[in-house]
Amino acid sequence: MTSLSALTLPDHTQLPDSDGTFVENLQEHPQSILITDSIRPVLEQLHPDGQYCIGQDSGIYWRLTDPPEKGAEAPDWFYVPNVPPTLNGKMRRSYVLWKEYVAPLIVIEFVSGDGSEERNNTPPSQGEGGNVGKFWVYEQAIRVPYYGIYEVAKAQVEVYHLIDNTYELMQPNERGHYPIAPMGVELGIWQGFYQNAELPWLRWWDAQGNLLLTGEERAEVERQKRERIVEKLRTLSAEQLNALGIDLEMLD
Structure with missing residues (x-):
């Protein structure tokens, strides 16, 4: 049965990678970049072989329907461990569960409306026009x-x-964050500037409560550290610098 399914069911190259709708919130793109950029060093440690996949507003196909896109949910962000990022040398167009059998570890939705869509728990038998609630799909079908x-x-x-096949609302820890134990990180809200906008951004912290920085933020921290070192060196005499083998002109 498995081999027959593999031959007859479509893969990511045969399924639509868009339903033709617009992104509703201009913050969604930078928000996705922010959490992707900052989590990559952690995922590279967890997966030194590079076997993981990140999806951003990409479809997860969980059932075969007509039209096909009705059988997919497209979270704003998701992470799947222990799967290759490419298939046959090509970037994934979508994530197809019947070809992978590995569910995402975490999916994140960015609310543009009142949040009812993201909390919709309507099962298939009750969905108007065949529509199924996102919450139900993630909990009961994909089992994220x-x-x-x-x-x-x-x-x-x-x-x-997900505990005993049912979603339980997590309570924040003492830092107001939500531990994602398999990743060794915490998820929470950070008020600050990112890409010239001050907003309450969604961000990661490590298990000790240290904010996970983007590549640009890490570079800025290193630049400031270097400037402090140079300033301290400027207080030394020429003899002291010579004794240390340091040429300040080389550091400028």
């Missing part, structure tokens, strides 16, 4: 262990953990 609902308008994030 962690589901985050981020609402910038309320400066909050809800995180649900």
Whole structure:
């Protein structure tokens, strides 16, 4: 049965990679970049072989329907461990569960409306016109262990953990963050500037409560550290610098 399914069911190259709708919120793109950029060093440590996949507003096909896109959900962000980022040398157009059999570890939705769509728990038998609620799909069909609902308008994030096949709303820790134990990180809200906008951004922290920085932020930290070192060296005499083998002109 497995071999027959593999031959007859479509893969990511045969399924639509868009339903033709617009992104509803201009913050969604930079928000996705922010959490992707800052989590990559952690994922590279977890997966030194590079076997992981990140999706950003990409379809997860969980059932075969007509039209095909009705059988997919497109989270704003998701992470799948232990799967290759490419297939046959090509970037994935979507993530097809019947070809992978590995569910995402976490999906995150960025709320553009009132949040009802992201919390819709309607099962297939009750969905009007065959529509199924996102919440139900992630909980009962795809069975994603962690589901985050981020609402910038309320400066909050809800995180649900799948326990005994049912989502339970997690409670924040003492830092106001939500631990994602398999990744060794925490998810929470950070108020600050990113890409010239001050907003309550969704961000990662490590298990000790240290903010995970983007590549640009890490470079800025190193630049400031270097400037402090140079300033301290400027207070030394020429003899002291010579004794240390340091040429200040080389550091400028």
